Amino acid sequence: MSEQKLVATRDVYGQTLLEIGRENQAIVVLDADLSVSTKTALFGKEFPKRFFNMGIAEQDMISTAAGLATCGKIVFASTFAVFGSGRAWDQVRMSVAYTRQNVKIVVTHGGLTTGEDGASHQANEDLAIMRALPNMTVIVPADGYEAANVIRAAAKMHGPAYIRMSRAKTPLVYENEYYGYEIGKGIVLRDGNDATIFACGIMVNAALAAAEELHRKGINCRVVNIHTIKPLDKQLVIKCAEETGAVVTAEEHSIIGGLGSAIAEITSENYAVPLARIGVRDTFGESGSPDELLIKYGLTKDDIIQAVKAVVKRKK
Amino acid sequence: MVTNEKIAELKVIANKLRQHIVAMTCAAGSGHPGGSLSAADIVAALYFYQLKIKSAEPNWPDRDRFVMSKGHAAPVLYAALAEAGFFPVTYLKTLRKLGSSLQGHIDMLSLPGIEMSTGSLGQGLSAANGMALAARLDKKDYHVYCLMGDGECQEGQIWEAAMTSSHYKLDNLTAIIDHNKHQIDGKIEDIKNLAPFADKWAAFGWHIISCDGHEMKAIIEALGKAVQTKGKPTVIIVDTIKGKGVSFMEAKPLDYHGKAPTREEEQKALQELCQLEGFNNE
Numbered sequence: 377m378s379e380q381k382l383v384a385t386r387d388v389y390g391q392t393l394l395e396i397g398r399e400n401q402a403i404v405v406l407d408a409d410l411s412v413s414t415k416t417a418l419f420g421k422e423f424p425k426r427f428f429n430m431g432i433a434e435q436d437m438i439s440t441a442a443g444l445a446t447c448g449k450i451v452f453a454s455t456f457a458v459f460g461s462g463r464a465w466d467q468v469r470m471s472v473a474y475t476r477q478n479v480k481i482v483v484t485h486g487g488l489t490t491g492e493d494g495a496s497h498q499a500n501e502d503l504a505i506m507r508a509l510p511n512m513t514v515i516v517p518a519d520g521y522e523a524a525n526v527i528r529a530a531a532k533m534h535g536p537a538y539i540r541m542s543r544a545k546t547p548l549v550y551e552n553e554y555y556g557y558e559i560g561k562g563i564v565l566r567d568g569n570d571a572t573i574f575a576c577g578i579m580v581n582a583a584l585a586a587a588e589e590l591h592r593k594g595i596n597c598r599v600v601n602i603h604t605i606k607p608l609d610k611q612l613v614i615k616c617a618e619e620t621g622a623v624v625t626a627e628e629h630s631i632i633g634g635l636g637s638a639i640a641e642i643t644s645e646n647y648a649v650p651l652a653r654i655g656v657r658d659t660f661g662e663s664g665s666p667d668e669l670l671i672k673y674g675l676t677k678d679d680i681i682q683a684v685k686a687v688v689k690r691k692k
Numbered sequence: 693m694v695t696n697e698k699i700a701e702l703k704v705i706a707n708k709l710r711q712h713i714v715a716m717t718c719a720a721g722s723g724h725p726g727g728s729l730s731a732a733d734i735v736a737a738l739y740f741y742q743l744k745i746k747s748a749e750p751n752w753p754d755r756d757r758f759v760m761s762k763g764h765a766a767p768v769l770y771a772a773l774a775e776a777g778f779f780p781v782t783y784l785k786t787l788r789k790l791g792s793s794l795q796g797h798i799d800m801l802s803l804p805g806i807e808m809s810t811g812s813l814g815q816g817l818s819a820a821n822g823m824a825l826a827a828r829l830d831k832k833d834y835h836v837y838c839l840m841g842d843g844e845c846q847e848g849q850i851w852e853a854a855m856t857s858s859h860y861k862l863d864n865l866t867a868i869i870d871h872n873k874h875q876i877d878g879k880i881e882d883i884k885n886l887a888p889f890a891d892k893w894a895a896f897g898w899h900i901i902s903c904d905g906h907e908m909k910a911i912i913e914a915l916g917k918a919v920q921t922k923g924k925p926t927v928i929i930v931d932t933i934k935g936k937g938v939s940f941m942e943a944k945p946l947d948y949h950g951k952a953p954t955r956e957e958e959q960k961a962l963q964e965l966c967q968l969e970g971f972n973n974e
Binding site for chain 2: 435442444447466467469471474475476
């Protein structure tokens with residue numbers, strides 16, 4: 377596992393979009409005046425005819441995307457996570473999810489690590505409100521390689537998807553992109569039998585670091601990358617609960633409604649084990665550097681370690 | 693030029709659509725007759741004169757697109773689709789029933805011939821823009837029509853979409869506004885005034901046409917002018933009467949926005965519609 381190189385998934389998004397745009401003429405990209413930040417501007421520069429800047433009008437963007445999709449286009453619509461999920465939620469529900477249109481809502485600036493812009497721009501609820509929508513696939517890639525895989529897979533998959541990228545540059549989890557990515561299939565990154573840490577996005581790295589430190593203290597954790605929050609890899613979650621008997625979830629999102637809730641729903645209905653959720657605890661964020669915020673709001677390797685110790689202690 | 697015979701035929705079809713609207717909402721025991729009746733002449737003109745569509749091939753790639761943005765007017769669209777041969781007329785009585793494809797508000801996945809699901813107001817024009825942009829990308833010459841309510845224009849997204857249409861100079865798109873001047877809670881001018889309505893659209897860069905929404909020839913001519921307009925999108929503001937064709941609904945439009953006629957009211961309404969000049973009831 378490489379830990380040196382730092383990559384922001386949004387940068388990979390821009391580059392991958394350009395690559396698949398060269399391969400497939402049906403790909404059309406929409407943005408709502410944030411194309412420099414979301415990196416869709418790269419696509420717009422090379423394919424101006426297939427790029428539509430919708431201005432500061434996210435609701436219009438999403439419904440327009442649906443209209444394009446009814447005519448056979450594979451539409452990528454991008455903005456910040458707060459706007460793509462919350463501002464346009466009814467449009468996503470009505471025009472995209474209900475109609476099962478081929479629209480990929482790829483958002484950047486997900487979670488606390490959006491940083492200095494503060495609470496207004498830190499989407500900590502988006503996974504919850506997107507996960508509640510029927511027909512919607514919800515994905516958070518763990519690193520740059522995974523971001524590329526996700527975008528390629530999403531373009532091939534028919535139907536709506538919500539894909540959340542990060543603003544912050546984070547360490548790579550994988551050594552290359554050839555590790556067999558598949559939408560909806562969780563990936564066991566490290567084996568262990570004392571507890572399972574299910575993580576997504578930037579928290580996958582923190583989970584791996586926590587597992588390494590716990591290993592030195594005699595606790596062997598399984599670490600699973602649940603990049604696809606919906607549809608969730610139910611079989612894998614149950615299997616891990618059965619085999620390790622304790623679960624910790626870690627996400628850069630509220631503990632309400634996201635990965636932690638999804639895992640808790642499955643384990644409690646199928647194989648109940650002690651469970652703890654690492655995430656933002658029902659509060660808004662604030663301005664600060666990404667690292668400061670992750671520490672203040674309890675989303676670090678050390679928080680995961682404490683949670684693992686607690687659930688292991690609760691095992692019968 | 694549209695012939696007088698065609699105009700007469702379209703009037704009969706509009707009347708049939710009205711009868712279907714009354715009968716199907718009565719059978720359903722709920723629904724929105726008022727805003728469906730006001731749009732019946734427009735929808736008849738579109739489906740039986742203007743639109744290039746094939747009921748036997750609903751997904752024909754070169755077809756014109758029609759988006760019913762005011763999704764609560766589903767009954768008039770269902771009536772038109774049935775009369776146009778997309779599905780049997782007898783199926784109309786399943787409106788709003790469990791398991792029916794005739795959902796309370798329009799669901800594009802449940803019925804052939806529907807271009808967009810609607811019901812949450814304000815979204816149709818954006819979707820229609822998307823279809824018009826796709827036509828441009830694909831170098832196709834189909835035209836996109838979007839029917840909106842006037843009350844619906846209180847939704848902010850309509851104006852976001854209006855900017856998009858004019859920014860991209862979508863002259864392959866025509867918006868039609870069923871201007872019946874009422875919304876659920878009252879008269880539009882009392883709830884939240886839209887005036888000066890045409891000026892708003894003009895200020896947003898649209899070509900404006902106004903016409904009487906119950907004069908078939910005027911509607912046909914307006915649609916003809918709209919598709920010939922180049923360089924900017926056209927909006928036809930169609931002056932209509934909520935509940936048109938049924939005297940007691942016209943008299944109390946607010947009572948029949950979202951309320952179905954009773955059996956007695958249905959009979960009375962159908963009787964009135966059958967007596968209209970030029971209509972031969974089969």
